[in-house]
Every structure is written in structure tokens, then in C-alpha cells.
Amino acid sequence: MxxxxxxxxxxxxxxxxxxxxxxxxxxxxxxxxxxxxxxxxxxxxxxxxxxxxxxxxxxxxxxxxxxxxxxxxxxxxxxxxxxxxxxxxxxxxxxxxxxxxxxxxxxxxxxxxxxxxxxxxxxxxxxxxxxxxxxxxxxxxxxLNAFALIYDSVAFEKAAIAPPGPTTTWDGFARLCVDITKAIGRKNVWAVGNGARYSYAFEAFLVQRGKRLYGEDGRIGFDATDASDWYGYWESLAKNGGCVSAEVQAMDKLQIDSNPLSTGHAVMAIAFSNQLLGYQALAKNRLGITSLPIADAAGPSGLFYxxxxxxxxxxxxxxxxxxxxxxxxxxxxxxxxxxxxxxxxxxxxxxxxxxxxxxxxxxxxxxxDYISSIAGRVGAFPPQVPIGASEMEERVFRPIADQVAFGQLTVAAAGEELVAQANRILRS
Known part of the structure; x- marks a missing residue:
């Protein structure tokens, strides 16, 4: 930064x-x-x-x-x-x-x-x-790359559970995460990392709502309700056992080798398509790749190149x-x-x-093949990230998500805090 x-x-x-x-x-x-x-x-x-x-x-x-x-x-x-x-x-x-x-x-x-x-x-x-x-x-x-969901194909085959796909909704993904975690049945192994701290996943979530992470004016393109809904989704998933514990997630430094999928604590990772090579190099099993969950089959995919x-x-x-x-x-x-x-x-x-x-x-x-497969589903490229975006990633998104995961901040308070911190940084 x-x-x-x-x-x-x-x-x-x-x-x-x-x-x-x-x-x-x-x-x-x-x-x-x-x-x-x-x-x-x-x-x-x-x-x-x-x-x-x-x-x-x-x-x-x-x-x-x-x-x-x-x-x-x-x-x-x-x-x-x-x-x-x-x-x-x-x-x-x-x-x-x-x-x-x-x-x-x-x-x-x-x-x-x-x-x-x-x-x-x-x-x-x-x-x-x-x-x-x-x-x-x-x-x-x-x-080019795009947002993607990378998953352990063998883990899903052994569990006899169909892996996520282009039509998987966020609600369906939550159920799938709980089901695959139970099917794996191993201590300290969950379906996926806690995506609350990934700003790029939040961006896809926002695009599906017709909003953006950042607007043309260099300010945030969402409100506290959007942020609280995002934190609430992952808090609920964590409580139901579908994503990793706060302690495990805190070890993720947003690098391939520290992601729960690579450390053996998860069987899926929210990532970028070009990172498949890096994840596969560390994985014992064959990895599959698909798009992130969607809000509604009739709505925007949240994808863009x-x-x-x-x-x-x-x-x-x-x-x-x-x-x-x-x-x-x-x-x-x-x-x-x-x-x-x-x-x-x-x-x-x-x-x-x-x-x-x-x-x-x-x-x-x-x-x-993944990049080619989503050609008909990608939307317009969003505005370029503003000055201060790197600081937002390192000092706001991750810390607030971790505070929620550790029970130090409520979902509602986290949404308000994210907006307040973003406005402070992007206006300084």
C-alpha cells in the first residue's frame, strides 16, 4: 500500500x-x-x-x-x-x-x-x-480472470453431494456447505472459508443487487444494510457449521497457501479463476472450478471480466x-x-x-474453459477502484469481518462501521 x-x-x-x-x-x-x-x-x-x-x-x-x-x-x-x-x-x-x-x-x-x-x-x-x-x-x-469458486472434486464425490454450479443460489450454497461439512465429518474441516472478509466476494454479492463496491465518484456504492446482510449471511453460516472457525479464518492472509482450502481446513475457496493453478499445485485431489453463488437465477450473475x-x-x-x-x-x-x-x-x-x-x-x-464458459453471463466492468482501496482491504474489510467472527461486533454494528470507515478513508 x-x-x-x-x-x-x-x-x-x-x-x-x-x-x-x-x-x-x-x-x-x-x-x-x-x-x-x-x-x-x-x-x-x-x-x-x-x-x-x-x-x-x-x-x-x-x-x-x-x-x-x-x-x-x-x-x-x-x-x-x-x-x-x-x-x-x-x-x-x-x-x-x-x-x-x-x-x-x-x-x-x-x-x-x-x-x-x-x-x-x-x-x-x-x-x-x-x-x-x-x-x-x-x-x-x-x-483476464474472473471471480470463481474452486472446489475439491474428490471430497464431493466421496460425500455423494453434487458440487456447486452456475445456478447455485446463496441460500442453496449455505445448505450445501452445512451438508458437505457434516458429510466430511472431520474435526477442523469445513466446507469453505469465511467469505465475509473477501471484498471481491462482497462485490459480486453487490452486483447481483444492482450495486457496486465503488461508484464512479470514487465513493462506496453500497449502504450499511447491504454490508449487514453480507456479514449476517456468513455469521449464520458459521453458527450452522458451514464455514471455518474464526481462529482458522484469521490465519488466512489472502494468499493461496494460507487459504483454508490449501491448509486442509476446507474443501472450497472463493478465489479468482487464474488462481486455480496455484491451488491445484498445493492440492492432493483434482480441483473443479465454477462461478460464485447467485441471488436469483433471473438476476445478474455478479460476474465481470x-x-x-x-x-x-x-x-x-x-x-x-x-x-x-x-x-x-x-x-x-x-x-x-x-x-x-x-x-x-x-x-x-x-x-x-x-x-x-x-x-x-x-x-x-x-x-x-471457465473464462470462456461465462462469456454470456458477464456484466460490464465496474469503475476502477479509487485511491484508498488497498487501505480499505487491509485495514477495514478483514478486521471488521474478523471482529464479527470472534463475537466482538454485531452484524448491524459491523455494517455501520464498514460504511463509516470507508467514508473516512475515501474522503481523506
Whole structure:
């Protein structure tokens, strides 16, 4: 999460970014053929990304891509580089932080490159909206994912209970959770984690009600009643034995390896579709994937496509044209797509997706097939998350849900507290 001092530094620096872009220093270095690329992720992602960089270099003699991989310190490093005027030409952003960085003018708008340097004719319809902030495309989505429910297929087979599916309602899901927990019959093993603390699950719940987690104005798009209904659902499920205990849920750090499904305390996980690979790598049994429960079969699904990650071009880049060419190569080149596979998510270029599909393993194919299966059910992409969304996730959603789970806060009080805290953070 960006600290307030760091945000101030970014605001001061990039408020004058347009002036910097026209500086003599930038003009003098414009012919340089070296470019920096900065991203975060696993060693496997690093290997794939660097392989694409080498492929791009081979296709563009004289060009050199310097790849840099960040770990747990990625965000602090990126902020320091941006504030210090030493930004990488291209950097990777997570959707939860994308709009925050964009609104601080750290990235170049891509409008001058789209349809020319960056080819768009083979991209999935509407995908550029995922990279738009305040009406301008400032980041390129690298891949797609969506909300999903991941489940242990073997556990359901042994219990002789049908797993959840696209038509499962929230009420039906609650009954299923209680039934599968009883059928498993093992101490400290439940159906699912306590979803009250997952803001993305709450967002699907809200979309099904015709609302949003955040509105176009950067404020919350729900009220205390919506929040209380959400907390009440999970409190009831916990009391009936359908989701994990407060103690187990508190150990979940919103990482794949700490989710109750991965630690052996649950047989389902509310997650994102591209995380199926990570969950399957830790699971002994075959995992299935389906969509989240719905409020009503005739109503909205609560689903929409999300960008797994974005690439942005630094507004101070000395090589913006080269950076745009690399992004084009990264998303549109068939050979690059085959190297990248679906590690970052499902490709946004339809030809690349078709070329990659036969090459991926069974687990990756399940993820790709899921994205394709919901095409007729997804709704419009919501407004980009506002500044303060990361703080909301870490300091509000999880703590309030945990307080309810531990009996420290009533459902009604939790709903009021969530709204009050959200209004405080998003207006500061």
C-alpha cells in the first residue's frame, strides 16, 4: 500500500510530468535502444517474461531489455523509483492499485499507440475498458480472470453431494456447505472459508443487487444494510457449521497457501479463476472450478471480466515508442503467447488464446474453459477502484469481518462501521 508521504512525493513529481517529457535530457536519450521492465511474481513468471524479452530482442536487433523482478518489496521499490525520477520504462500493476497510480500521472496514456503501434484488432471486445481510468486507456491488461469458486472434486464425490454450479443460489450454497461439512465429518474441516472478509466476494454479492463496491465518484456504492446482510449471511453460516472457525479464518492472509482450502481446513475457496493453478499445485485431489453463488437465477450473475495484471508505460520513459512496441509484442505475438501461456491469466488476444489452448496442461485448460464458459453471463466492468482501496482491504474489510467472527461486533454494528470507515478513508 502506498504511504501518504510516498503518495505526496508521487503527486509532486508527476504533477509536472508533461514538462519532464519535453525536457532536453529526454530528447538527447531518445535514440537509446535500452529499456527497463519491472514486474513481480514467481520464478516461473520471471523465466517466461525474460524469455519473451529475449525473443523481442532477437526480432529487434540492437534493442536491449533489462528485466527487473520485485519481491515483497515491489511496491515500495516502485514508489521510490517513481518518486526519484528513476522509473522503469514499463512496470506491472495489480488491478487494486492500477487506478491509484494512473491518477497520479505516473503512466502515459496509450491513446496515441492503440490501433497502430499496439495492435487491437484481435483483442477481445471491451478489454481495453479494463485499462481505462477517467476515460483514458493508461494501462494494457495482460490477461483476464474472473471471480470463481474452486472446489475439491474428490471430497464431493466421496460425500455423494453434487458440487456447486452456475445456478447455485446463496441460500442453496449455505445448505450445501452445512451438508458437505457434516458429510466430511472431520474435526477442523469445513466446507469453505469465511467469505465475509473477501471484498471481491462482497462485490459480486453487490452486483447481483444492482450495486457496486465503488461508484464512479470514487465513493462506496453500497449502504450499511447491504454490508449487514453480507456479514449476517456468513455469521449464520458459521453458527450452522458451514464455514471455518474464526481462529482458522484469521490465519488466512489472502494468499493461496494460507487459504483454508490449501491448509486442509476446507474443501472450497472463493478465489479468482487464474488462481486455480496455484491451488491445484498445493492440492492432493483434482480441483473443479465454477462461478460464485447467485441471488436469483433471473438476476445478474455478479460476474465481470477483470484484468489479472496491467503493464503501464512510465510517463517519464525515454523510450515510450519502444515500450509500446514491446507491449504490442507481449500481448499479440503468437510465439510470445506460447511462452507466456496462462501463467498471468487467459490471453486477451483471441488468436493467441486459440494458439495457447492446445499447449496448456489440464489445470490451465480448466481455467481457460471457465473464462470462456461465462462469456454470456458477464456484466460490464465496474469503475476502477479509487485511491484508498488497498487501505480499505487491509485495514477495514478483514478486521471488521474478523471482529464479527470472534463475537466482538454485531452484524448491524459491523455494517455501520464498514460504511463509516470507508467514508473516512475515501474522503481523506
Amino acid at each position: 502506498l504511504g501518504r508521504r510516498e503518495l505526496l512525493q508521487l503527486g509532486l513529481l508527476f504533477g509536472g510530468a508533461a514538462t519532464l517529457l519535453q525536457s532536453p535530457l529526454r530528447s538527447a536519450l531518445a535514440d537509446s535502444a535500452t529499456m527497463r521492465l519491472f514486474w513481480f511474481g514467481s520464478p516461473a513468471r520471471a523465466e517466461r517474461t525474460l524469455s519473451v524479452a529475449r525473443l523481442f530482442e532477437a526480432a529487434n536487433p540492437g534493442v536491449k531489455i533489462n528485466g527487473e523482478v520485485g519481491g515483497n518489496d515491489y511496491w515500495s521499490k516502485l514508489t521510490t523509483m517513481l518518486a526519484g525520477g528513476n522509473a522503469p520504462d514499463i512496470f506491472q500493476l495489480a488491478p487494486s492499485r492500477f487506478a491509484d497510480y494512473a491518477r497520479r500521472n505516473t503512466m502515459l496514456p496509450l491513446g496515441d499507440y492503440l490501433g497502430s503501434t499496439i495492435r487491437t484488432d484481435k483483442l477481445m471486445s471491451g478489454v481495453l475498458d479494463l485499462g481505462a481510468v477517467d476515460g483514458k486507456v493508461v494501462g494494457m491488461p495482460l490477461s 477483470k484484468a489479472s495484471l496491467h503493464f503501464g508505460i512510465a510517463s517519464t520513459s525515454r523510450q515510450p515508442e519502444l515500450a509500446a512496441r514491446f507491449i504490442d509484442f507481449f500481448i499479440n505475438d503468437l510465439a510470445a503467447g506460447k511462452i507466456l501461456g496462462v501463467e498471468r491469466g487467459v490471453p486477451i488476444n483471441l488468436d493467441v488464446r486459440e494458439a495457447v489452448a492446445p499447449l496448456v496442461d489440464d489445470v490451465s485448460k480448466r481455467s481457460v
